[in-house]
Amino acid sequence: MLDMSKAQMAQLVVHRVGNKQREEGIVIAPGLYDMTDGQVEQLLLKYFFSSFKEKVLYKFFHEADIHLHELYMYVSRIFINPAVFYEQSVHILKHLYEKSGHPQIKGGEFYVAYFSDCLVEGKTVDAVGLFKTENKENYLKVSQRSQGMSLLADRGINVKKLDKGALIFNIESVDGYRVAIVDTVNRENSEAAYWKDEFLRLTDVQNDYFHTQNHLNLCRDFAESVYGSLYQADKKDQVMFVNEAVAYFDQNQSFDLDDFTQAVVKEPELIERFKEHKVMYELNQGLATVASFAISDQAVKTTKRKLKNLIKLDTDIEIKIKPAAAEQDAGGYIERGYDEAKGMHFYKVYFNEEE
Known part of the structure; x- marks a missing residue:
């Protein structure tokens, strides 16, 4: 460019x-x-x-x-x-x-x-x-x-x-x-x-780079403000949602709203909430609604570096879920639960070998 x-x-x-x-x-x-x-x-x-x-x-x-x-x-x-x-x-x-x-x-x-x-x-x-x-x-x-x-x-x-x-x-x-x-x-x-x-x-300048970056930020905002608060999705599910959105942008040359929501958002009720949130997000940002555009590889690379894929815990422990995990369905390798004896939440992580 x-x-x-x-x-x-x-x-x-x-x-x-x-x-x-x-x-x-x-x-x-x-x-x-x-x-x-x-x-x-x-x-x-x-x-x-x-x-x-x-x-x-x-x-x-x-x-x-x-x-x-x-x-x-x-x-x-x-x-x-x-x-x-x-x-x-x-x-x-x-x-x-x-x-x-x-x-x-x-x-x-x-x-x-x-x-x-x-x-x-x-x-x-x-x-x-x-x-x-x-x-x-x-x-x-x-x-x-x-x-x-x-x-x-x-x-x-x-x-x-x-x-x-x-x-x-x-x-x-x-x-x-x-x-x-x-x-x-x-x-x-x-x-x-x-x-x-x-x-x-x-x-x-609202070009492909701008639209790509803006829609990745939209996904992060949706995960935090809607998916997390209204649907009680835990931090792990929020991070996985954003990672799956990043994987979509990584693997496709163009963005289509209907195709994206079917591939990433999936659930019909959640799809409607995502589309509603997208309209409000663009309205608050003063942007015209865009349903399709060519994906900018450079914008994906730049935005990925800025997205935080961390689950931060109050015990000073952090769990990082890399974007590539979305492609491997890594959500099945980490579970969230509650230990009544300790009175604390916990994450359980599955793996084959340490690296």
Whole structure:
């Protein structure tokens, strides 16, 4: 979906942005960065691109009219005429400063870059990159002199750890372009929203990747909020239900609601509850109801890593049921019961050999 291996950096400017609440201001670069050192350029490309692990794409969004979205307009002018790149980079810098009012937002270098030969959704396009450095690390530089080795302490950027980034691709311009992002701030922190929601103002692109990820999350939500609470399914049955749903997505190239419910949900009454829950879930998420779509293998892999297949017990013991267990009908290998003598619940696990 996204391949930057052949991307070339045509233009670059390095500004500095501070925290607006602390009145730290901005530092505007006097002009474009002179890219004459090939080694530095390669390090910058590694720094800019290596953190884009997720394959999720977003798009610019405005409630009334996309042409009222400031960043969308600045980037559009660059794509139309790359000669105005520097001028528009200053507008983007000032826009970022206006959105940097949270007291915990750190100042740092702000890079604006123009790339060519970017591969996204099977098309080779140009892209505008926005990157911000917020954290620096201590390092030692060792050099050899006539009197021996010399050590110098300094602070610098770890090129493997991009703090914030956005790649805006010149594709689907009428629909708000396609945007990939990086934000290493913990999502629980209150300042985390400013990069994606306030500065970039993005919304989801509802493609196959999105639908696959969303429906796997729907299955987990159904297992916890309906299957578990209303049908008194224990934690083992909830985990097995989610694992069986994951197995369906692993083994099929497309999702069909009726086929899925017959294969995974099975019981007629539970099927009706699943379909009702799906409608309410999509309504609460502000999504259009989708009954079929092509399954994204990448989305399945990404979501599987995030799904917790653990049965956590209050005795500090955890039982992990892997997704592959759903394919082996492993529900018959684990039983839940209650020991009246101890007054405690228990799980009984069957196996042939220890590994």
